[in-house]
Amino acid sequence: MIYIENIYSQEVLDSRGNPTIKANVILSDGTRASAIVPSGASTGKREALELRDGDKGRFLGKGVLKACENIDTTIADALIGATPFDQSHIDALLKSLDGTDNYSNLGANATLGVSMAIARAAADSLDIPLYRYLGGANALILPTPMLNIINGGSHADNTVDFQEYMIVPLGFDTFKDALRASTEIYHHLRDILKSSGHITSIGDEGGFAPNLKSNVEPIEMILRAIEKAGYKPQSQIALALDVASSELSEANGIYHLASENRKLDAAELVGYYEMLVAKYPIVSIEDGLSEDDWEGWKLLTERLGDKVQLVGDDLFVTNKAILKHGIDQNIANAILIKPNQIGTVSETMQTVRLAQRHNYRCVMSHRSGESEDAFIADFGVALNTAQIKTGSTARSERIAKYNRLLQIESEVAHTEYIGKELFKSQC
Missing domain, CATH: 3.30.390.10 (Enolase-like, N-terminal domain)
Structure with a gap:
């Protein structure tokens, strides 16, 4: 034995x-x-x-x-x-x-x-591969990447309040093609920033970290990069935000958008998101309210839950008991999965299974402090999370995960890339 x-x-x-x-x-x-x-x-x-x-x-x-x-x-x-x-x-x-x-x-x-x-x-x-050991014969879905290409908040030393501005390559048949398109957009974004006089240094997760005048300006720049790369916003490339609102939260339920010199209560912040979703091809908002603002999350879910993916990260911390409370309260409709938030492989799997049983989407995720270890690439395939966050197409600790997913795609004949299906009602 x-x-x-x-x-x-x-x-x-x-x-x-x-x-x-x-x-x-x-x-x-x-x-x-x-x-x-x-x-x-x-x-x-x-x-x-x-x-x-x-x-x-x-x-x-x-x-x-x-x-x-x-x-x-x-x-x-x-x-x-x-x-x-x-x-x-x-x-x-x-x-x-x-x-x-x-x-x-x-x-x-x-x-x-x-x-x-x-x-x-x-x-x-x-x-046998790790994804097959943990996921069995059902491990067949290549996750759609959510690539953080502009960093802000606590992930960058700049003026942008929101922590991550991501592109989501939906309109492709393979992970390989989705990653190629994302890489091309990333390079075009660098050129746009440089030609506009902005610095092109990068943040913790490989996204650019320019000083911009508002939280909308990064969206506009990314849309320009998508079009310059020859792709169609929304039908091929959608957008996602990680607001990390707990970092913006002040006393008495107030959220401070320093870059715009604005202080909003939860209802006003939800209204701000409604404006963004109506105007831009945003399919996912992560941590739109703080981890303690359960009433704000209720309002956010009521107003936007049938329009976009609402991801709980700080809210749920990959914890099965906290997620169950959110499910019972009809709060959010997706959960970020970070194994180090909960402590073991098995507990992570239990949380994913609970979410999937209740039709909450799952997004496998890295952390801002990463390494060359690509465990989460296999883990995302094993659990059919169908989405993964692991940074931009820069920095080797981020690329290690993407390269591992490319390897998995080449090994498994019947893998599926279901980006179009994930957000078909929004695109």
Whole structure:
């Protein structure tokens, strides 16, 4: 019987130059696998705990040696000798070892690293792709990418309030063609920014980070880039926003749009979104209200829920119990899926299954602090999330995920790209 022979950790760096965890697993048949855990900048307060050392004399307090020690001692002691082929059992053991609801003892960065590494080791041992191991024969849908090509908010040092302006390549038959079109648009956008006198430096997720005069100007520039690249807005390329409203929220339910020198209440902000959706080919709005503004989310869903995809990120934090509350309250109609918000592979899968049973769309997602690890590319295919966020077509830690999806598309004869079907009522 094949069993887990060793588990150990390393402190490595993420794409922002901050420490993160690399978990390593060795099986008794000689299989070796590893996984690197991402880290967010704009985080929901109900996320599982990312354990940091807090030693200001080392990595400015962001070291992860305590979490690494938890892997090398507590977790390794409990899992060495166990079968790697029962993911739900492995993840249940990790949960019980921690003993808290949010992994505040071991750290979700420790548990997720081990959970992902064991899943990858099991797949490698069986000589099958990770997406097939986790998803079985039903893993056939190539996710439609939502490419962040202008960064703002906490992901860039600029004047733009909204965190992400994304293009969504819908009008294509293959992932390969959708990615090619997106890349061409990205390059044309750079030329437009440069010719307009804007800087073309990029933010954490590879999107450009210009200083612009409003939150509408990025939309106008992206539309110019789409047309200059020879594509049709809406029918071929739609737009998506990640507002990250929790970052804009002030006391008493007020939202501050600093770039426009405006302060809006929830109803006024919803009205602002209605104007944008009516005027521009926007098919998705993420975190349109703050994580605590459940009444605002109700209003947003009532007014726009039948017109656009409304994605909860900070609102739901990949947490099954919080998502269930949202479903019961008829709030939002989609959920962002970030494994490090919840702590293990199995818990992520449970949240996705709950969402899909209730017709909530799922968007597999990276974090702003990423690595070369492409786990989420396989994971998105395995779970048929049908959408993925993993940044622009720049920065190697983002490209790693796209290149992995290209590889999957080339390997599987009957994969489907369903961008048109996802938003057919809006395009």
